[in-house]
Amino acid sequence: MTQDELKDAVAAAAIDEIRPHLGRDSVIGVGTGSTANRFIDRLASLRDDLRGAVASSEASAERLRGHGIECFELNEVGTVPVYVDGADEVNAHLHMIKGGGAALTREKIVAACAERFICIADGSKKVATLGDFPLPVEVIPMARSYVARELVKLGADPVYRQGVITDNGNQILDCYEFMIEDPVAMEARIDAIVGVVTNGLFAARGADLLLLGGEQGVERLT
Ligand code: 5RP
Numbered sequence: 001m002t003q004d005e006l007k008d009a010v011a012a013a014a015i016d017e018i019r020p021h022l023g024r025d026s027v028i029g030v031g032t033g034s035t036a037n038r039f040i041d042r043l044a045s046l047r048d049d050l051r052g053a054v055a056s057s058e059a060s061a062e063r064l065r066g067h068g069i070e071c072f073e074l075n076e077v078g079t080v081p082v083y084v085d086g087a088d089e090v091n092a093h094l095h096m097i098k099g100g101g102a103a104l105t106r107e108k109i110v111a112a113c114a115e116r117f118i119c120i121a122d123g124s125k126k127v128a129t130l131g132d133f134p135l136p137v138e139v140i141p142m143a144r145s146y147v148a149r150e151l152v153k154l155g156a157d158p159v160y161r162q163g164v165i166t167d168n169g170n171q172i173l174d175c176y177e178f179m180i181e182d183p184v185a186m187e188a189r190i191d192a193i194v195g196v197v198t199n200g201l202f203a204a205r206g207a208d209l210l211l212l213g214g215e216q217g218v219e220r221l222t
Pocket residue numbers: 031032033034035036085086087088097098099100101102103104107
């Protein structure tokens with residue numbers, strides 16, 4: 001199977017997973033990226049079975065609206081029963097690196113408000129140790145150089161993602177050469193650097209369920 005077919009398979013599995021729990025008052029959290037897009041496209045068939053969605057990016061909100069799914073502000077909704085999103089890497093503890101699409105801050109906020117986080121990923125995303133994928137860090141623009149110097153002290157090789165402005169008007173540093181042995185501790189350590197808005201480690205609040213696509217089908221990992 002191709003990577004795209006695996007993404008389709010996990011998107012379909014996520015629909016099967018959430019369908020029994022939806023009601024006409026349900027507003028669900030929806031993530032960002034190519035895997036999340038496949039989930040959004042399939043969610044269109046359920047649009048009459050739910051009230052709407054909170055999106056983790058402007059791009060996802062636009063795609064949801066394109067399918068006739070109403071988008072709500074998170075502040076209007078409070079908690080969401082479930083958040084479905086992809087990942088750049090995920091380990092056996094369901095800690096993740098996210099933010100390849102620069103949507104990490106809104107993703108982390110929606111995830112924080114979710115009763116359940118379902119991660120959907122093709123098998124290439126499963127790793128023993130997080131860090132081969134460069135860890136994104138969203139920074140306030142005036143703090144970029146300072147934060148980069150602090151990240152070097154932590155052992156990373158941060159690179160400014162040129163030409164990218166996040167939905168929040170900020171910039172991204174991608175941390176290369178940075179294998180992460182203790183994701184929970186490192187998430188807190190990076191967040192403590194002044195000028196950091198969010199980092200792409202989703203460990204303190206990891207996923208509750210991973211739907212992982214492989215040649216043998218979709219594995220359900222908790
Ligand atoms: C966007 C993300 C995405 O979930 C992550 O980059 C995975 O994307 P894709 O499904 O396209 O591989 O965190 O900020």
